[in-house]
Amino acid sequence: MATQVLGQKLNRDDILLALREYGIYFALAILVIAFSIASDRFATLSNLVLVLLQVSVTGIISIGMLFVILSAGIDLSVGSTLAVAGMISGVYAHADATTYNILMALLIPIVIGLICGLFNGSLVAWAKVPALIVTLGTLYAYRGFVVWYRVNPIYDLKPWYRIIGQSSIGPIPIPIIVFFTVAILAAIILNLTRFGRYVYAIGGNEAAARAAGINVGQVKLGVYTISGLLCGLAGLVFTSRLGAAQAISGQGYELIAIASVVVGGASLFGGRGTVGKTIVGALIIQVLSNGLVMLNVPSPIQQIIIGMIIIGAVGLDNLLRKNP
Numbered sequence: 001m002a003t004q005v006l007g008q009k010l011n012r013d014d015i016l017l018a019l020r021e022y023g024i025y026f027a028l029a030i031l032v033i034a035f036s037i038a039s040d041r042f043a044t045l046s047n048l049v050l051v052l053l054q055v056s057v058t059g060i061i062s063i064g065m066l067f068v069i070l071s072a073g074i075d076l077s078v079g080s081t082l083a084v085a086g087m088i089s090g091v092y093a094h095a096d097a098t099t100y101n102i103l104m105a106l107l108i109p110i111v112i113g114l115i116c117g118l119f120n121g122s123l124v125a126w127a128k129v130p131a132l133i134v135t136l137g138t139l140y141a142y143r144g145f146v147v148w149y150r151v152n153p154i155y156d157l158k159p160w161y162r163i164i165g166q167s168s169i170g171p172i173p174i175p176i177i178v179f180f181t182v183a184i185l186a187a188i189i190l191n192l193t194r195f196g197r198y199v200y201a202i203g204g205n206e207a208a209a210r211a212a213g214i215n216v217g218q219v220k221l222g223v224y225t226i227s228g229l230l231c232g233l234a235g236l237v238f239t240s241r242l243g244a245a246q247a248i249s250g251q252g253y254e255l256i257a258i259a260s261v262v263v264g265g266a267s268l269f270g271g272r273g274t275v276g277k278t279i280v281g282a283l284i285i286q287v288l289s290n291g292l293v294m295l296n297v298p299s300p301i302q303q304i305i306i307g308m309i310i311i312g313a314v315g316l317d318n319l320l321r322k323n324p
Contacts, residue, residue, distance in 0.1 A: 024263065024284070027263075028280055028287065031284060031291065032287060039291070039294045041294055047290070051286050052173075052176050053241070054289075055283055056173075056175035056179035057175070057241070057253075058234075058253060058285070058286065059179050059183070059279060059282040060182050060237065061230060062261055062281070062282045063186045063279075064078065064226055064230035064257075065260070066261050066264075066266060066278045067199060067223040068224060069203075069258075069273065070190075070199050070200060070223070070270055070273050071199050071219065071223045072202065072206065072269060073223065074131050075227045076135040077135045077139045077142055078227065078231045078250070078253055078254045079251055079252060079254050080139050080142035080143040081138075081142055081231035081232065081235070081250075082231050082234050082238060083142070083143060083249040083251075084112055084116065084142050084146045085116075086235035086236070086238055086239035086249050087146050087149060087154070087249070088109065089106075089108055089109040089235065089236055090239050090244070090245025091245070092104040093158055093161035093239070093240075094154050094245075095158075109235045113228045113231045113232020113233065113235065114228055114232060115228070116138070117224045117231070120134055120135055120138055120224045120227075121220060121221035122221065125221040146247045147247045150247065151247055153246040153247070154245040154246075156244075157244060162240055163240070164178075164237060164241075165240030165241025165242070165243075166240065166241060166243070175241060183279055190274075190275060195222060198219045199219060200271055201214060203269075203270025203272070204272075205271075256285055259310045261273060261278050262310060262314060263281035263310075264281025265277045266278065266281075268314060285306065285309075288302075288305065
């Protein structure tokens, strides 16, 4: 009898382990197969490239969000940061192609993202304001600033600027190259550096990390800075690809980024998650969105589905946490 009970427990543990390690890949495969059957336009090379192009921007933001969530934080300001970075970049990209304007158009979004991330991180790390409150506030503050700065869109950005978002190196579009370059660098930082180990340690047990001598405030400042910097980079890629700068850019991207990270298996309580699975999570969200559009599912229904997926992913995370 005891042997039978032990066998049932082992079988249950094996199922939970398989869900944790491989469930996300099965989910992506099932989605791809289902949409391929439902629409003959889905499983085409052009649509695959389109999905990767669409996920390049949200994927870059999601990687930044991963750093924050691994430290048991949250960043709700990512979409607004993207909008500020893209709008100010667009001002210079619309001007004459002088050396100064080119440098400013390419560098200013990165700098702005860095500043926004530093501001968030300073309030969280040093002022001890809860991350949810800080980034909810800056979500509105940054969006209000960009609307005040320039509410009207800037169209007809210069051809040299659109190269980043609309050109390719060989057969591969530049935004996809940028996305995977960011992913590789992020994986190196998280897996092979002391900073990466500290991020996991703080998310796993902040009190223990502090007792071990880790400068918790400094690491938290770092993760929010990385998130902001990647939002600035995403703003550059997004604005270049769109060929226009808009104050409404990035609306709702914070939810997409959180969904990508959580669906990718990261814990909202910190300490668990990987870059690779975050990419798969971002692909799941984008494949779902792309497939639903092809099936003419209304946008509100798409939002409901994605919302339910977030709830389900968090519920699964709670289950796995109770059964490690």
